[in-house]
Amino acid sequence: MRRPVSVAPPKGKLGVLTPGMGAVSTTFMAGVELVRRGHAVPVGSLTQLGTIRLGKRTDGRTPQIKDFVQLAKLDDIVFGGWDVFSDDAYQAAAKAGVLEAKDLAKAEKFLKGIKPMKAVFDQSYVKNLHGTHVKKGKTKFDLAEQLREDIRAFKKKNKLDRLVMVWCGSTEVFLKAEDVHKSLASFEKGMKANHPAIAPSMLYAYAAISEGVPFANGAPNLTVDIPALEEYAKAKNVAIGGKDFKTGQTLLKTVLAPAFKARMLGLNGWFSTNILGNRDGEVLDDPGSFKTKEESKLGALEYILQPALYPDLYSKIYHKVRINYYPPRGDNKEGWDNIDIFGWLGYPMQIKVDFLCRDSILAAPIVLDLALFFDLAQRAGMRGIQEWLSFYFKSPMCAKELYPEHDLFIQLMKLKNTLRWMMGEDLITHLGSEYYD
Numbered sequence: 432m433r434r435p436v437s438v439a440p441p442k443g444k445l446g447v448l449t450p451g452m453g454a455v456s457t458t459f460m461a462g463v464e465l466v467r468r469g470h471a472v473p474v475g476s477l478t479q480l481g482t483i484r485l486g487k488r489t490d491g492r493t494p495q496i497k498d499f500v501q502l503a504k505l506d507d508i509v510f511g512g513w514d515v516f517s518d519d520a521y522q523a524a525a526k527a528g529v530l531e532a533k534d535l536a537k538a539e540k541f542l543k544g545i546k547p548m549k550a551v552f553d554q555s556y557v558k559n560l561h562g563t564h565v566k567k568g569k570t571k572f573d574l575a576e577q578l579r580e581d582i583r584a585f586k587k588k589n590k591l592d593r594l595v596m597v598w599c600g601s602t603e604v605f606l607k608a609e610d611v612h613k614s615l616a617s618f619e620k621g622m623k624a625n626h627p628a629i630a631p632s633m634l635y636a637y638a639a640i641s642e643g644v645p646f647a648n649g650a651p652n653l654t655v656d657i658p659a660l661e662e663y664a665k666a667k668n669v670a671i672g673g674k675d676f677k678t679g680q681t682l683l684k685t686v687l688a689p690a691f692k693a694r695m696l697g698l699n700g701w702f703s704t705n706i707l708g709n710r711d712g713e714v715l716d717d718p719g720s721f722k723t724k725e726e727s728k729l730g731a732l733e734y735i736l737q738p739a740l741y742p743d744l745y746s747k748i749y750h751k752v753r754i755n756y757y758p759p760r761g762d763n764k765e766g767w768d769n770i771d772i773f774g775w776l777g778y779p780m781q782i783k784v785d786f787l788c789r790d791s792i793l794a795a796p797i798v799l800d801l802a803l804f805f806d807l808a809q810r811a812g813m814r815g816i817q818e819w820l821s822f823y824f825k826s827p828m829c830a831k832e833l834y835p836e837h838d839l840f841i842q843l844m845k846l847k848n849t850l851r852w853m854m855g856e857d858l859i860t861h862l863g864s865e866y867y868d
């Protein structure tokens with residue numbers, strides 16, 4: 432990728448569109464509004480709180496990321512979205528039960544003004560969801576055209592300068608890339624013939640790219656991770672990326688596994704289980720949707736530990752991931768990990784992690800960061816897969832010939848170095864020999 436010659440400034444308003452206005456999306460919208468009004472600090476958001484070191488450690492140059500690369504301001508964000516239910520963002524947030532009534536009350540009027548557009552939805556792709564606020568169309572191509580029309584109308588009505596789309600919809604059933612996904616021509620033909628391997632999320636991605644809108648996928652669905660849409664994004668100069676927000680259990684997995692590998696400690700097994708009771712949990716109770724999530728969650732260890740390079744340490748790992756729908760917990764997921772490691776002379780040890788987390792509280796700042804960074808990438812003319820944003824994803828997309836980078840700290844270094852590179856600053860290699868010359 433060539434370095435951007437210039438990065439267009441973030442003038443005017445930025446529309447953030449989320450297909451899916453459920454727990455994650457409404458927690459994101461409510462949170463941004465509370466921050467804008469000075470009621471909250473954007474905890475968990477690198478774009479809002481993070482800094483970046485420039486030059487030598489002795490230079491004392493550590494600006495805030497949002498100033499260094501000129502990100503869009505929170506005040507300039509306008510929210511919109513689609514859902515299969517007609518609830519406005521206030522009703523949806525109240526039902527999701529993530530935020531307390533006292534917090535929602537502060538943004539009630541604002542959230543009530545955000546009403547979902549009718550969704551493109553088909554229950555064969557999300558078995559445990561029964562929605563009625565759904566578009567009608569003869570073919571998938573017609574439906575994609577309707578989404579394009581929605582995007583244009585939203586932009587016009589809100590007098591927006593730019594848009595980004597972040598998929599916050601439910602996890603669809605497991606799909607594998609096949610012939611129809613291989614090229615833009617076969618994909619467009621497939622849409623017109625209602626090919627079953629073209630899921631609704633792909634139509635949103637297609638519509639976004641068609642309208643020059645960057646697209647990030649927060650769920651593990653295949654969606655934009657197919658050659659046809661990659662080709663299309665390149666042709667239309669649009670930034671794309673995914674998949675699956677890296678929030679709780681996988682975040683910790685991609686911190687702990689690199690630590691074991693760094694110290695050459697072995698691993699025999701890693702058992703991860705979750706209980707959660709929100710709508711996401713209900714959707715994932717269907718084996719088809721669970722399979723999509725399972726694949727996404729399983730990948731990280733294999734790539735981080737590289738068993739082919741370290742057969743003595745990692746060739747016999749038993750890795751198991753379970754997700755159990757348990758309504759009493761709502762959005763407050765509990766993720767347990769039992770990790771069987773071994774050390775010097777093969778002596779076994781165990782680590783137990785019990786993360787009592789809040790799923791959407793962890794995901795909301797990721798939606799914000801992705802929206803702002805994808806907008807930045809687009810303004811910088813960076814097209815196609817944005818691998819530098821792997822930091823945010825459980826199952827990061829990357830070029831065909833590469834393996835994905837999962838280690839959180841490599842991902843962070845890559846992200847920050849990309850920002851330095853974009854702005855013509857020296858990359859930081861952490862060599863530091865100059866301090867001792």
Ligand SMILES: NC(=O)c1ccc[n+]([C@@H]2O[C@H](COP(=O)([O-])OP(=O)(O)OC[C@H]3O[C@@H](n4cnc5c(N)ncnc54)[C@H](O)[C@@H]3O)[C@@H](O)[C@H]2O)c1
Nearest residue numbers: 451453454455514550599600601602650676678710711790
């Ligand atoms: N919360 C987390 O920590 C986390 C982490 C990683 C990924 N995710 C993923 O993010 C997504 C959203 O999670 P959530 O907790 O907000 O779930 P949710 O069930 O509360 O919200 C998803 C919303 O998407 C809607 N929807 C489904 N299909 C749609 C379609 N085709 N068009 C428009 N709307 C559609 C549903 O009606 C629902 O309101 C899920 O796929 C989840 O797996 C969440």
